Every structure is written in C-alpha cells, then in structure tokens.
Amino acid sequence: MIAMPSGSVRRDAAARPAGHRKGPPRVDLHALREGLPPAVRSVVADYERHLTLERGLSPHTVRAYVGDVVSLLAFLTEGEDGPVRGFAELDIGLLRAWLARQRAGGSGRTTLARRAASARTFTAWAHRQGVLKADPGGRLAAPRAHRTLPGVLREDQADELMRASEAGAAQRDPVALRDRAIVELLYATGIRVSELCGLDVGAVDFPRRVVSVIGKGDKERMVPFGVPAAGALTAWLEAGRPELVSERAAHALFLGVRGNRLDPRAARRVVHEAVAAVPGAVDMGPHGLRHSAATHLLEGGADLRSVQELLGHATLATTQLYTHVTVDRLKAIHDRAHPRA
Template identity: 40%
Template structure:
C-alpha cells in the first residue's frame, strides 16, 4: 500500500465514523506532511518503524514547532496506523510508544459571571441580526456548545415543552441538554421576529441564519462574538470556546460535579474535563493572593 492509498482509505474511515470535515481536513494536512517526509526517506507506510516516527517528531521540535503542534501531528500518525493495524495492512503501530512532548499548562480563557452578563445584555434586540446574535450567544453559554455545534443546529433543535436542546456533537454523538430561561426567551424572540425576516428559502433548515438566509459558518460566529465583545469593552481574544469554558467553570463554582459537567460538555474522557478543576484552583489562588492580609 502506498501513501496516497493509505491516506485516502483512512479519510474514508474517519468519514464513516462521523468525524467532522474540519477534523478530517486537519488530519489530512498533518498526515500529508508526514507522508511527504517519509517519502523523502524512501519509506512506504509498511516500512515506517518506531525510530522513524521519533526522528520525525524530533525534527519538528528542532524546527521550532510548538509542543502542542508536535503532539497533534503524532496523534494523527498514531490514528492512521491504528486504522492500518485494524484493517491488517501493517502488523503494528510504530507511533504507539512515541511519547508526545510535554505541553505547557495553558489554562482556558474564562469570563466571570459579571462579564458574561455584561456581554449578553449589551446585545440589543432591534434588528433580525441582533435578535439572532443574542439568541445564539445566550444558547452557546447556557448549554456550553462548541462553535461547530452552534452552526449545525436546526430549527427544531429546542423543544420548548421539555426545555431541552438536541445537539449533535463530535463523532455524531447526540446529547440532550437543559436550556436556561434567558436563552429560551431570546430564542423565542429570534424565532418569532428575527429568523422569519432572514429566511430566504423555506427549505433552509438551519436555526441560525446569515443575512443572506444561509446557515452560518464558524467564522461568522467568531466575528459576531468579537463585535459584541468590543461593545462590552471586554479583553480581546474571547472566542466561542471561551463561552464553553465559562459555562463549565461557572457550573463547577456553583457546586456541579465533574461527571455531570463531562456529560453536558460531551467529553469522551473525564481527563478532558479535569482542566476546569485547575482553572477553579487558579482562581482560588488569585482571590487568596488579592484578599488575604498575609498572602
């Protein structure tokens, strides 16, 4: 099997298992770089050994790649060879025992409850786009949604009777999420007055529409959040994912347990959710340092 066939087969497998297009594209870029390097070494997929993967990772680090970047590329190689082992094209996974470089402990951006209130309540409800943005960001914070999950919502996703939102997350995994009253009110206003005005084609099923009546993109959500972040005079760099981080951190501060937060966020592993315990501990240290007379 050559590299072209191996990468194409792996991409088909990822698609069949419900991986998002953006994830598949990122894997394609990372594996394309590795296959190009391996080809220059005269290596086909079946020729690659543990030492080759380790040498490739070391070369990336020596070239100045960040630890997170190297770790991501090694994970892509590990995933490819996991698939090739599964379909019996190779005998073992050469990336399995290659350790990823240690990443720096970078805590996620989190807005305070007051900052979140300021951000959301700063958005007026005069125009269809403002109604949309208020509903979209209220819902994102109320449910801790990923950006991809926001744009993929369809019109009937929220059941107002049960007060639950049906979300399709990573790997096409569905989850039902409770929705707070402010988000429900904002969404009702948008559906009654905003979406109808934006709708150009009755066949369009997306919940949140652009000004031309089409489904929003991830960049649309990021751009609109940036606009309202500036209006609320918050620090730059607030991404849609910061609303998700804030959702999880505020739940933890309010007494929710990690398992519940894991379910709400749709994390496959509790270890992913544990980053919020570090955020909470960091906040406690900052509060202590600022408040205690002998800190």
C-alpha cells in the same frame, strides 16, 4: 509491499526565506498528497474513509489527521541512507525522526503532540488492515502539550454581556435579535460554535427547555437552557428569523444576513463584537463563552461528570481542565483578600 521510489514526493517543507514570520513554513498538503505514489494515495484514501465513515470524525479533524499522515508518508522517502521503499521500513526510529524534523521546522509542543497522536492512530489502523506487519506507533512518545488556562468572563461580566445584547435587540432589528439569541444560547449551554451553527429549528424543545445537539463523532446529547435564553430564542424565531429565512436554509435555526445557514466565522464575529462592549473583559469568541459557562457551572457547585455530559467531552480529563481554572481563580482571590496571603 508498497514501493515508494525516490524523487516521487515533494519535500515536507521548504527553507524559510529571510524575513519570513516565525513558525513552521506552510506546506501545500494537497500537492504533497498528489505527489505520493498511486498505491500510497490509495492507502491514504482508505484511511480517510475510515476516519469519516467508521469513526464519524468532523471534517476539520479528518483534514488534520490525514494531513499529518501525508506528511509522514512523504518523509519516508527521505532516509539518510537512501530512500525508504515501503511501509515495511516504517519503524519507531523513522517516526521519531519525522517528529524531530517537525521540531526543527518550528513546530511547537502542542503541534508535535497532535502529530504523534495522528501517527499512532494511523499505524494502529494500518496494522489492523495488514498494511503494516507491526504497529510501531505504540512506542511513540512526544512532548506533552502545554495546557494553558483559558480566559473566562467573570460572572458579573457575563451578566453585563447579556444585558448589553438584550439592549441591542430592543429595537427588534432581525440581526440584533439573532445576535442576542446566539450569545445567550452559547453561554447558557456551553455548546461549540459548530454545534450552534448546525442546529435546526426542530432541535429546540421549548416546553422542556432543552436543545438537541449533534456533537463530535455524530453523537447526540440533550443540553438544557434557562429562561433568558428561551426568551431570546422566542424573540428571534417570532420577529427576527422570518425576516431573513430563505428556501436555502428553511430548517436552520440561525441564519446569515442573506438567508443561508449561519457560518461559524459570522458567529465568532458576533461574539467578539459583543464581548468587546464589556469593560475589562478579555477578548474572546464562542469558545471563550464555552469556557466561561463550564467555569461558572463548577463554581456554582456542579459536579465534573454533569459538566462533562453538558459539554460533550469524550473523557473526563478534558473537563478537568476547568477545575484548574477555578482553582487558579480561587488562588488569585485568596492572594488579594487574605491578610496572610
């Protein structure tokens, strides 16, 4: 049994001062974690290693899961009838009370759904490790996250975006050549921005026109790209990349202006600026191009399973979101064009 004495942990959230922006207050999760008793911090560290090494989750996902668990374990010291002293007292009632605290602090449905999932993942692991005698997370439910329809480019807007990026690269400026290759490859493949920035030169197979992508969970998949993307990549590799490459990122496919591997923030800025030049297009970053690619594939007749494989989705349910997008667009067209709409 791991004791969790009262007063040893900082509170999960402070009161929001007057005039503060809406939404839950920011929590210093590092300080919160350091405030946990040593034995509890050890459990958190073991769980973090499990997520990283055994499940192969991305650093961003690991931080989110661990942060939620730290918040939960800190909450265990705040029982109404005095401090909760150990993991044995972690039951469904306390899990629900923890979510209620998050809701009262301003967390939305999407955040609550993610935190409930984090808690279920942790309690299942803790039960397998013998930290918990039972798994209370199996009974934990949370409001379903709102699944909003993502904004996408129309096909004519996507064409205009590609033409504009090609025109910008006509002067053979290294950065313009890079930016054109980024936009073309993101739209051609639908890969994530993190996957794009992680590509090495050797990942591109020009004869077969496929790129080897390392996705979530370190899973590799082969994604095809078309002739325009191949042309943009060739121009970048022959005339642009040699002007920027340094020993620090000798193998990276895409580079920043200082010769380092391209940062996702820089890639997002490239896409936002490129889309801004298309009249009437909704503002979007790389994820918007991913949405657009998936939508246009389905509208062109691709089946869900193939699109799932291309996008690297773990479940078909995630890919099915794009069927909602296409149906929504079809309904909008019907409303505008059908005389009996």
